[in-house]
Ligand SMILES: *[C@@H]1O[C@H](CO)[C@@H](O)[C@H](O)[C@H]1NC(C)=O
Ligand SMILES: *[C@@H]1O[C@H](CO)[C@@H](O)[C@H](O)[C@H]1NC(C)=O
Ligand SMILES: *[C@@H]1O[C@H](CO)[C@@H](O)[C@H](O)[C@H]1NC(C)=O
């Protein structure tokens with residue numbers, strides 16, 4: 001049946017074609033159709049382009065590539081109204097909301113054509129012409145073009161258009177234009193203010209918003225503000241502010257108010273109309289922070305004038321502001337800080353802030369040199385570190401860390417108590433917080449005071465604890481921070497006390513966890529704790545200077561906690577090797593003044609030189625009740641040895657001779673030369689046992705050792721060398737054997753100027769004391785190995 005009908009309809013019209021269906025499958029074809037002489041095809045082509053362009057920028061680009069704009073621009077002046085309209089609609093779509101510059105540029109080419117068509121009576125034309133303008137007017141060049149072609153008066157007229165879309169598009173164009181000074185003034189001069197105020201009554205929120213934002217821009221101009229006042233602008237704004245249904249408009253309305261408050265005339269007006277009370281109400285309204293911060297900004301504005309500050313003081317605004325300093329929202333806090341600093345120019349206000357208390361930071365801020373805003377900002381950031389929101393804390397820490405790069409700013413950050421504030425975040429379980437906090441810490445802790453502050457605030461323990469983290473970045477940053485904090489001995493010592501070395505040692509055992517940074521942290525820490533360094537690495541370089549308190553606890557191979565000298569001395573006497581320590585000081589203790597006469601070199605005196613426990617047992621010793629602290633045992637012999645070395649070794653002219661003489665002296669002190677074959681007969685083991693028993697302690701001062709072998713002699717040698725400013729290493733080999741290496745210049749300058757090359761020597765302290773064995777020779781190797 002269908003077929004039949006079709007055949008029937010085909011037969012009567014033989015002269016013309018039946019209308020062809022335009023199927024916009026191929027955009028190129030459709031663009032070609034824009035040049036068709038047939039009006040209904042033109043309309044359909046325009047509509048097809050409209051639909052196609054509506055689908056997105058990509059389609060617009062392809063249409064531009066096909067040259068669709070040019071015929072469209074011609075078509076908007078076509079005789080046929082329907083064609084004009086559809087062409088304009090297509091153009092409107094094509095020019096609206098384009099994100100690509102390319103599209104924007106081409107649209108601008110079409111722009112002038114479009115503009116001159118806006119005066120046509122057809123509302124649809126207006127709608128789309130203004131739509132084009134709205135999107136084009138974002139561009140500076142286009143704005144100038146609109147301005148120069150006297151577009152602004154037309155646009156202001158169009159604000160009264162009955163069509164809300166035309167209103168909205170025109171307003172949007174005006175808003176874009178008033179971003180520039182020229183147009184801002186023109187709007188006022190062209191009588192645009194009443195129209196803008198009228199639009200505040202629009203039933204369309206989008207229009208109300210745009211009108212407010214435009215007003216916000218134009219009221220930066222003083223003349224405009226005068227007009228605004230004359231046109232009862234304030235009353236209209238207050239109506240909005242008093243209407244809870246318009247709460248979405250409150251922020252923008254307040255911003256306009258803030259602008260107007262710059263003039264004291266305006267402020268008087270607002271104040272008289274009860275506006276100040278209204279503002280204070282907005283400040284107290286606790287739930288919408290953005291409105292709050294905006295209202296506080298208004299107060300800050302008001303507070304710029306001395307006269308106004310008095311008025312604000314009378315309203316007791318200070319109290320509210322101080323309360324706002326402790327709210328969590330940053331923008332409110334920042335605004336409040338600014339208001340406080342402005343208000344503080346008024347003496348009574350400043351006193352009031354002081355009396356209200358809790359803001360010493362603010363007062364401190366007021367006294368130093370940085371700009372108000374920066375100071376306020378830093379203050380806020382530091383305060384935020386105390387917050388509960390992980391994201392905020394992380395961001396604050398990151399920002400502070402970044403800013404700390406500049407010295408002055410770093411000081412200011414520290415002044416605000418940043419170190420203390422970082423302690424809690426260091427205990428966080430949030431990875432981002434930890435990453436950012438440790439990074440910030442590494443940046444801030446670059447001077448001794450800052451590090452001391454961190455220590456006082458109890459930040460070192462949580463920092464060290466982060467070494468347990470298996471999160472790569474957290475661990476990395478913690479190591480960085482520890483590396484920085486290890487620069488001072490007190491902080492380094494405390495970190496060791498919290499087990500940093502052991503943890504880093506553990507990390508170093510894991511191929512996955514160790515990194516250059518963890519090694520760096522380890523090295524820095526160990527450099528502050530040579531005892532541990534020697535225990536763990538078995539190597540002290542010539543720049544590692546042994547000092548009092550150094551102890552050789554032997555090799556620590558597995559990851560175990562390295563006990564302190566105090567802990568070691570409190571252990572009951574055992575069968576293991578003694579711990580040997582260095583103490584060159586000769587303090588006359590209050591307990592035993594009589595024993596330390598100048599001639600005193602009697603080792604029999606060691607018995608009274610025991611540690612605290614022993615002394616306490618001794619009834620005859622007047623133990624003061626406060627004297628509970630552990631004290632390192634004195635070494636009656638070592639100071640004498642040091643004295644002798646200074647007198648006899650230092651004067652020698654040759655370095656080689658100095659080392660040799662010192663070697664002989666060390667050997668003498670520890671039982672003299674022992675032939676290698678007779679070593680097993682040398683009674684050093686017995687001697688040390690006796691010493692331990694006599695001292696009732698596993699720790700033994702090195703000066704008291706009268707029979708010592710490799711490791712005792714090497715340690716004494718290192719210790720004496722360091723005392724007189726020579727240099728040598730201390731190296732531990734297998735089976736606790738140890739030796740010293742010195743660098744000497746080869747003594748033969750005749751051979752081709754080679755004399756400047758230093759050679760390494762191992763110092764023989766045992767078999768032929770004073771021999772310097774060239775490193776890697778069989779003699780040296782024999783000395784180093786069993
Ligand atoms: C105009 O006001 C808007 C807010 O509505 C603001 O973002 C913009 O910076 C202002 N422009 C100028 C030039 O003041
Ligand atoms: C308000 O006045 C201050 C100086 O008194 C000025 O810096 C600021 O730009 C003014 N703001 C407006 C919106 O006029
Ligand atoms: C703010 O509080 C008022 C009552 O105090 C309430 O009516 C309003 O819904 C609250 N607004 C928000 C955003 O919580």
Ligand SMILES: *[C@@H]1O[C@H](CO)[C@@H](O)[C@H](O)[C@H]1NC(C)=O
Pocket residue numbers: 390391392394395398432433435436
């Ligand atoms: C800090 O933390 C935030 C997440 O809160 C993250 O986006 C940012 O990248 C971090 N900054 C740095 C420097 O790591």
Ligand SMILES: *[C@@H]1O[C@H](CO)[C@@H](O)[C@H](O)[C@H]1NC(C)=O
Pocket residue numbers: 492493496497499500501502528529531532562563564
């Ligand atoms: C050295 O490290 C050990 C082990 O961590 C620690 O107990 C001791 O207090 C540290 N001593 C010094 C002087 O740093």
Ligand SMILES: *[C@@H]1O[C@H](CO)[C@@H](O)[C@H](O)[C@H]1NC(C)=O
Pocket residue numbers: 505508509522536537
């Ligand atoms: C760390 O581990 C490497 C490889 O096991 C080792 O060579 C190095 O001596 C270790 N460093 C320390 C300080 O223990």
